[in-house]
Amino acid sequence: MAYWALEALDGSKTALSSLDRVEGTDPPAYKLGCVRGTTTPLLQMTDKIEIEVKELTEDSITFVLSGCDTSTANALRRVMIAEVPTMAIDKVEVLANSTVLHDDFISHRLGLVPLFSLLARWGDKELVPYRHGDAATYGTDSETGLPLDQTFRFNRDCDCMTTCPKCTADFTLEVACNQDETLEVTTRELKPDQPLRCYAADGRRREDDGDFEPDASAGGEHILLVKMRKGQKLHIRASAQLGIGKEHAKWSPCCTAVFAVDPTVIFSEKVYATMRDFVDACPKKVARPHEPRDYLVADGANEESCVGERERHFRFTVESTGALKPEEIVERAVLKKKLRDVQANLIAVVDNEEAIGRG
């Protein structure tokens, strides 16, 4: 590993920005000074990483990640919670509000409404390729004229002065209660200005087979925002922008993202002898007889048996808020872009120091 890094620093900078896989090598080798056919222990380690999806529903996924270190599993968990970008309402203009909830309260509730958008992602298309075909397949958004695979940009990275459709999706909510019964204002009333690109994730989400139409027939449960009595009025304009959970929890796509370690149960020979059938009958093979290398355990406080943690085996459960499909959360939770940024910065700093002669 260090070998190819050394070569890279001495070599050209273009070599640093491309880490191409050498075709047809097993285990994989990478250009950048890593000689074909020879791999470092670390690259071989990546080969052992295995994932098995156990369960997948509309809003949650369970999978087992094995063969990697706790730090890798934890990084995945942390990125899913804090660094997968989504859209959320960030700026609210209250034009009229005579409901019982004050402006700030309603604004806060709006902020927490999960918004579904396939176009909320780190802008770099090369690193996160748009999987669902090219722009021509989708045409353009009738409202804004933007191609439907034009991803949202971070407002701070956008070249507009304040907001524009490339970085912001606007919503309007205008309700007046003229009935005697209590009126429930829900996200049904939250009308998107870019209905194909970003909308409230309240059951109208569709399969991402290329069809962006909000599906009214799918029903789903609209999210209650405020209740009104006769004569009250609410008129709001809200702007949703791209963000990450690190900045505010409303941008986090996960309700839960946890991993648990499976237990292993080790029986001493004595116990195993009496419970052999029972132990062997377990389909999940949770228990096993002790092996010579377990001697520390076997000599421990409890000589009969011991419960430990299964190493390098992490059972993940990820629940989505609705802002992204659960499997998309995992797929997008990749540090790649961030690592590239840091790497590029590191080189820039080294170059800079060399330029001023501190070398």
Place this chain on the structure above:
Amino acid sequence: MADGDEPPQRVEIEAGGDTSAATFTLHNEDHTIGNSLRYVLNKDPQVSFVGYSVPHPSEPKMNLRIQTVGPSATTVLHGALGTLYEITAHTKETFERALEDFKAKQER
């Protein structure tokens, strides 16, 4: 980022007596990268010491100390970032394959 803006400086290097030891300050980073990098660097036989800290939870920065048996600490860190990149890329590929397998199994 508007055109012409300097990219934000995300890495600072505090070099020691020679290049084999240095403390890196990674701005806007935390345990996510810190702990993974520490793990990867610990596996590198050229590294004699590595540790990281987040000095204060409300300060968005992470310090990483690397001492090596000879090669430049910057080089070793650059290599570790590359290795971590490979690990994450591999994890993503593996997940996508696992998901396809699962969906294929569901259809059967």
